[in-house]
Amino acid sequence: MVFRSIYTIFELCSKILPFGNENKTYFILHFAHLFVTLNKFKIGCTSEIQRKTSFPLVFRSICTIFAGDMGKGKLAKFADMETYENVFQYPYSVVEQVPFDMKGHWHEQYFKNDNPIVLELGCGKGEYTVGLAKMFPDVNFIGVDIKGARMWTGATQALQEGLKNVAFLRTNIEVIDRFFSAGEVNEIWLTFSDPQMKNPRKRLTSTWFLERYRKFLSDGGIIHLKTDSNFLFTYTSYLVEKNVLPVLEKTTDLYADACSDSVAASIQTYYESMWLARGLNIKYMKFCLPHDGELVEPDVEIELDDYRSYHRDKRSSKDKAK
Numbered sequence: 001m002v003f004r005s006i007y008t009i010f011e012l013c014s015k016i017l018p019f020g021n022e023n024k025t026y027f028i029l030h031f032a033h034l035f036v037t038l039n040k041f042k043i044g045c046t047s048e049i050q051r052k053t054s055f056p057l058v059f060r061s062i063c064t065i066f067a068g069d070m071g072k073g074k075l076a077k078f079a080d081m082e083t084y085e086n087v088f089q090y091p092y093s094v095v096e097q098v099p100f101d102m103k104g105h106w107h108e109q110y111f112k113n114d115n116p117i118v119l120e121l122g123c124g125k126g127e128y129t130v131g132l133a134k135m136f137p138d139v140n141f142i143g144v145d146i147k148g149a150r151m152w153t154g155a156t157q158a159l160q161e162g163l164k165n166v167a168f169l170r171t172n173i174e175v176i177d178r179f180f181s182a183g184e185v186n187e188i189w190l191t192f193s194d195p196q197m198k199n200p201r202k203r204l205t206s207t208w209f210l211e212r213y214r215k216f217l218s219d220g221g222i223i224h225l226k227t228d229s230n231f232l233f234t235y236t237s238y239l240v241e242k243n244v245l246p247v248l249e250k251t252t253d254l255y256a257d258a259c260s261d262s263v264a265a266s267i268q269t270y271y272e273s274m275w276l277a278r279g280l281n282i283k284y285m286k287f288c289l290p291h292d293g294e295l296v297e298p299d300v301e302i303e304l305d306d307y308r309s310y311h312r313d314k315r316s317s318k319d320k321a322k
């Protein structure tokens, strides 16, 4: 019944709108997404705040169908990426078999300069990678993510704008140390990473990941965390405190506290705009990661982000996690 309704609307729309064949699957997927969102809007909103925050999502779904990403399907984006000189693709499935010759040679083989290298891990569409590259032409930026269709947006923009200080690496962050040698990277940006409330090891600021970053980040290199998540921010604050990592900047409300030249406040990502539309504060922390000393996990209970209950982190009866 549900699918028949979606398909009927799809048939109707495809008669009046000029969509090519390659976009039809994409169209159906977006329509299904809209249906689910509308349904959530109608029956899932238990509070006034949820009703208010659902509206931008419904609006966004409609815009996506009729304007946004309809221009190009996923397959076409993947095909583009194969030809892009600024994209390197090494998903987990091939990373074991294929050696990465540029490890330790990004400067001379790709960037052709000695400028510092900055990574954006979980870059999505690469707003920070591209935005910072335009702001700082004497710094090199590499966006890392496993989702190729998202990365396509930033990679395409960088090529179109002739940005020579930008690259994208499609891989799993778990194996990120295979692509860079000791001291090759100077800074890391973590932009709206999944807080991974159930699994501490998967958090991109966990000791497990920090140990990996230490293998290629310069001694005392900088990590920027920008997040909507109170859970991830609190967890990282405890971890930084426990390990006495030097904190350079910290705010729980970036846009209220930011000074006019704040780099963190100057670029907004796709996920950030969604969280801002929901009325959430954006948190930001900039800290250093020295190489010496064993890193220890904080042993604290942290209140879960309640607005994520219907996302990937399924909630148990507990409302706190370590």
Ligand SMILES: C[S@@+](CC[C@H](N)C(=O)[O-])C[C@H]1O[C@@H](n2cnc3c(N)ncnc32)[C@H](O)[C@@H]1O
Binding pocket: 121, 122, 123, 124, 125, 126, 144, 145, 146, 147, 150, 171, 172, 173, 174, 191, 192, 193, 194, 269, 270, 271, 272
């Ligand atoms: C919540 S999105 C944020 C995207 C972007 N930074 C933004 O703010 O719009 C998290 C991104 O991290 C990527 N990601 C999460 N875990 C990853 C992993 N282990 N390896 C590679 N990418 C990962 C996802 O594919 C996704 O694009």
